[in-house]
Amino acid sequence: MKLDRRLVIKILEEKIKSEGIVLGSDILKVNSFLNHQIDPFLMSQIGQAFAEKFSHENISKVLTIESSGIAPALMTSLQLQVPMIFARKHQSRTLNEEFFSASVYSYTKQTENQIAVSKRFINPGDRVLIIDDFLANGQAVQGLLDIINQAGASAVGVGIVIEKRFQAGHQLILSKNLPLVSLASIDRFEDGQVVFSKQGETSHVN
Amino acid sequence: MKLDRRLVIKILEEKIKSEGIVLGSDILKVNSFLNHQIDPFLMSQIGQAFAEKFSHENISKVLTIESSGIAPALMTSLQLQVPMIFARKHQSRTLNEEFFSASVYSYTKQTENQIAVSKRFINPGDRVLIIDDFLANGQAVQGLLDIINQAGASAVGVGIVIEKRFQAGHQLILSKNLPLVSLASIDRFEDGQVVFSKQGETSHVN
Numbered sequence: 001m002k003l004d005r006r007l008v009i010k011i012l013e014e015k016i017k018s019e020g021i022v023l024g025s026d027i028l029k030v031n032s033f034l035n036h037q038i039d040p041f042l043m044s045q046i047g048q049a050f051a052e053k054f055s056h057e058n059i060s061k062v063l064t065i066e067s068s069g070i071a072p073a074l075m076t077s078l079q080l081q082v083p084m085i086f087a088r089k090h091q092s093r094t095l096n097e098e099f100f101s102a103s104v105y106s107y108t109k110q111t112e113n114q115i116a117v118s119k120r121f122i123n124p125g126d127r128v129l130i131i132d133d134f135l136a137n138g139q140a141v142q143g144l145l146d147i148i149n150q151a152g153a154s155a156v157g158v159g160i161v162i163e164k165r166f167q168a169g170h171q172l173i174l175s176k177n178l179p180l181v182s183l184a185s186i187d188r189f190e191d192g193q194v195v196f197s198k199q200g201e202t203s204h205v206n
Numbered sequence: 207m208k209l210d211r212r213l214v215i216k217i218l219e220e221k222i223k224s225e226g227i228v229l230g231s232d233i234l235k236v237n238s239f240l241n242h243q244i245d246p247f248l249m250s251q252i253g254q255a256f257a258e259k260f261s262h263e264n265i266s267k268v269l270t271i272e273s274s275g276i277a278p279a280l281m282t283s284l285q286l287q288v289p290m291i292f293a294r295k296h297q298s299r300t301l302n303e304e305f306f307s308a309s310v311y312s313y314t315k316q317t318e319n320q321i322a323v324s325k326r327f328i329n330p331g332d333r334v335l336i337i338d339d340f341l342a343n344g345q346a347v348q349g350l351l352d353i354i355n356q357a358g359a360s361a362v363g364v365g366i367v368i369e370k371r372f373q374a375g376h377q378l379i380l381s382k383n384l385p386l387v388s389l390a391s392i393d394r395f396e397d398g399q400v401v402f403s404k405q406g407e408t409s410h411v412n
Contacts, residue, residue, distance in 0.1 A: 037291045037327045040284035067272035067292065071280050078246035085243045086273065121243045 005052060008045045012184045013196055015042065016162065022192045026136070026164060027108070034161060035068035035133055046183060047075020050131060050159040053181045053202070054080070057156045059129045061085060061122060063148070065104075065115055065140050072161050073131040080129075085122065087115040087144060100150045102143035107136065115143050117151075124152035135160040135182060138169025145176070162186065165197050174203055211258060214251045218390045219402055221248065222368065228398045232342070232370060233314070240367060241274035241339055252389060253281020256337060256365040259387045259408070260286070263362045265335045267291060267328060269354070271310075271321055271346050278367050279337040286335075291328065293321040293350060306356045308349035313342065321349050323357075330358035341366040341388060344375025351382070368392065371403050380409055 003011075021029040033039040050072070062084040064073035070086050077084035090101070090113075099116040106113065122128065128148050132140055141158055148155045158173050163182035173180045185197040209217075227235040239245040256278070268290040270279035276292050283290035296307070296319075305322040312319065328334065334354050338346055347364055354361045364379050369388035379386045391403040 031324065032326070036294065036324060037289050038280060038283070040280055040290055041287065043280065044284055067276060067294075070273060070276045074244060074246055074249065074277050074280060077244070078250055081247065083239075083243050084246055088242065088273075118237065118242060120238070 002048050003045050005049045008042075008049045009183050009201055011042060012046070012161070015039075016184055016186075016194055020194060022189050022194065025189060026167065028162070028164070028186070028189070028194065030162065034071075038071050043071050044075050046072050046161055047077075048079050049183060050076040050129075050181060051079030054129050054157050054159065054179075057129070058127055059156060060126045061128045061153075062131055063087065063117070063122070063128050063144055064131045065089070065144065068133040069131060069140075072133060072159075076129070076131050076159065083121070085117060087117045087147065089113045090116045100147040102146035102150075104139050104143040106139065115140075115147070117147050119151070122148065122151035122153050126151065126153035127156045128153050129156055130158045131160075132158075133161045135163035135169040135173075136167045138167075138172040141169060141173060157181065159183075165199075170203070179203075208254045209251050211255045214248075214255045215389050215407055217248060218252070218367070221245075222390055222392075222400055226400060228395050228400065231395060232373065234368070234370070234392070234395070234400065236368065240277075244277050249277050250281050252278050252367055253283075254285050255389060256282040256335075256387060257285030260335050260363050260365065260385075263335070264333055265362060266332045267334045267359075268337055269293065269323070269328070269334050269350055270337045271295070271350065274339040275337060275346075278339060278365075282335070282337050282365065289327070291323060293323045293353065295319045296322045306353040308352035308356075310345050310349040312345065321346075321353070323353050325357070328354065328357035328359050332357065332359035333362045334359050335362055336364045337366075338364075339367045341369035341375040341379075342373045344373075344378040347375060347379060363387065365389075371405075376409070385409075 019032045062077040065087045073084045101116040157179040160182040162184045180203045187195050187197040225238045268283040271293045279290050307322040363385040366388040368390045386409045393401050393403040
């Protein structure tokens with residue numbers, strides 16, 4: 001079953017409003033349906049929404065980072081009928097020449113992680129769609145783009161379940177001329193409540 | 207589309223034979239389709255196979271551990287139409303009274319991890335199906351059972367994509383009178399090749 005994409009966005013926004021917990025000025029916890037407990041029906045609809053949006057891009061691989069990106073990326077890849085790859089977070093010492101790797105700084109945790117993808121799984125000529133659960137400062141997407149670049153492959157777009165539009169990641173992706181589809185786009189937090197952007201979920205450049 | 211379960215097992219065994227890499231006496235790497243790059247069609251069939259096997263158990267939650275368990279657990283939960291929860295690996299210092307937690311020792315990495323599940327997501331009365339990608343010594347399953355027990359919920363079975371039947375986990379689960387469904391059951395490694403068990407994929411006690 002496939003719901004209309006606008007309805008999927010509506011359901012997602014309602015879930016965020018009713019179950020999301022705003023902490024401070026820029027943290028949103030949605031671990032009841034997105035990144036600890038998962039609502040598989042909603043996740044399936046999210047995957048179908050991304051697949052529809054990028055169906056004409058001739059995508060050959062879907063790429064994400066463990067752990068929270070795996071569910072939406074898997075559902076998207078199922079619909080697009082292409083393999084999904086999740087970058088692993090590594091400690092530097094375990095990396096070797098079999099991997100593409102990049103550094104990702106987490107502002108939330110204030111830690112630097114190495115992420116890595118086996119060189120066997122991304123090749124020149126691959127057309128890669130990046131999927132992730134959250135977009136904040138864009139460091140994770142930046143790391144994945146770095147890996148795609150090392151592989152000589154092409155990034156064809158970025159699909160995000162929830163973006164905090166007021167942080168740097170949104171502009172970072174647009175500045176690279178990459179199509180960005182953010183299903184739920186948060187304009188700001190106000191008195192502990194989520195205010196969604198009126199701009200709609202898609203930001204294409206050109 | 208749902209393939210017959212025996213065909214799913216056959217496809218899985220062929221993938222293991224053609225793409226799996228045996229390292230030493232007890233390590234099997236299957237990162238081309240199971241736990242780094244993922245074949246979404248096969249994963250969907252795996253989820254449907256588990257769901258069929260446990261369809262009469264009135265399951266209310268599917269439980270796994272990040273990261274490699276997420277894909278098969280998500281596909282199973284989609285089919286059973288119940289929430290999926292993935293336990294998070296934590297450093298002890300970040301845990302608090304909001305979480306059920308347990309220690310899991312990894313023989314492969316020779317490290318001890320804390321795994322944790324928010325108390326909000328498993329409740330007394332829940333009937334929980336455990337899903338994981340691999341079964342070796344059973345430490346991960348043991349940790350999840352510990353958490354289910356702390357919650358006052360019931361574990362109703364364990365679904366494993368690939369079990370190494372010659373290690374301790376298989377007997378550990380049976381000794382607890384838990385139904386165990388292992389789709390691919392490896393009897394032993396012989397000259398760097400995988401030899402599958404002739405016992406079939408299901409081990410019920412009673």
